[in-house]
Amino acid sequence: MKVLSLFVTGTDTGIGKTFVSCALLYGFCARYHRVAAFKPIAAGAVLRNGVWHNEDTDLLLEASNVALQPHLATPYLLRESVAPNIGAAHQGVPLDISYIQACYYEVVQLADVVIVEGVGGVCVPLDEILDTSDLATVLKLPILLVVGLKLGCINHALLSAEAIAARGLVLSGWIANTVDPDMAFPTENIEAIKCRLDRQYGAPLLGIIPHLDGQYSDKSAVSYINIDALLKRL
Numbered sequence: 001m002k003v004l005s006l007f008v009t010g011t012d013t014g015i016g017k018t019f020v021s022c023a024l025l026y027g028f029c030a031r032y033h034r035v036a037a038f039k040p041i042a043a044g045a046v047l048r049n050g051v052w053h054n055e056d057t058d059l060l061l062e063a064s065n066v067a068l069q070p071h072l073a074t075p076y077l078l079r080e081s082v083a084p085n086i087g088a089a090h091q092g093v094p095l096d097i098s099y100i101q102a103c104y105y106e107v108v109q110l111a112d113v114v115i116v117e118g119v120g121g122v123c124v125p126l127d128e129i130l131d132t133s134d135l136a137t138v139l140k141l142p143i144l145l146v147v148g149l150k151l152g153c154i155n156h157a158l159l160s161a162e163a164i165a166a167r168g169l170v171l172s173g174w175i176a177n178t179v180d181p182d183m184a185f186p187t188e189n190i191e192a193i194k195c196r197l198d199r200q201y202g203a204p205l206l207g208i209i210p211h212l213d214g215q216y217s218d219k220s221a222v223s224y225i226n227i228d229a230l231l232k233r234l
């Protein structure tokens, strides 16, 4: 069976890429036996019982049904919560994109679905030359853009879509995620993005997720995502 895989990016850091990726993982787990998450570069680690942990990697693992070995789930676990080029330089660990590619190929042997979460937004640098979009390029993945609904997101969404297209990547769709529950005129903001992403990139809106509080909010978030429409685009 062909592996279903996509690259989740966002309009910024902290706008819900992990939240939406976990929602997708829960949704796919209900349909497929082997659903894995790949977070190639995680920035920000805490030491627990002698083992370095990253919150995103742990949440993604919890939402998957394939328990990947840590070095496969996250080939690069950087200590500092900063841009990966800065964190990698600080730690003296160059980020080798071909190593990430090799790990990803191992992951796809173990799963029917692989959700890949990027790091920050699409233009976040990995080193002096490469950026996050290059990860999607080498892994040959279509992109799902998570738009964190807050003031400024129209510009961020359109710039992200432009950067994705400029790199020859496919924008399969986007999700409006209500990170800021107090945002004014959310419907109008969504509409401003929707008509442009549809017209300019043929990228459909695949879900509008409200602000959901509570322990299992990412599990319930999947009900706001049109998984069937997403599957048709992969």
Ligand SMILES: Nc1ncnc2c1ncn2[C@@H]1O[C@H](COP(=O)(O)OP(=O)(O)OP(=O)(O)O)[C@@H](O)[C@H]1O
Pocket: 010, 012, 013, 014, 015, 016, 017, 018, 019, 020, 056, 119, 120, 177, 178, 179, 209, 210, 211, 212, 213, 217
């Ligand atoms: N729809 C939502 N409702 C409630 N809380 C949300 C929602 N979306 C995201 N959050 C919360 O916002 C915070 C940031 O989200 P998340 O960690 O998914 O962002 P991210 O884009 O993955 O960030 P990073 O760039 O660090 O990977 C988290 O605490 C998450 O639980």
Ligand SMILES: C[C@H](N)[C@H](N)CCCCCC(=O)O
Pocket: 013, 014, 042, 043, 044, 080, 081, 082, 083, 084, 119, 120, 121, 124
């Ligand atoms: C540490 C954080 N959680 C992210 N994973 C990294 C975000 C880098 C953002 C860099 C930037 O856009 O200026």
Ligand SMILES: [Mg+2]
Pocket: 017, 018, 019, 056, 117
């Ligand atoms: Mg994240």
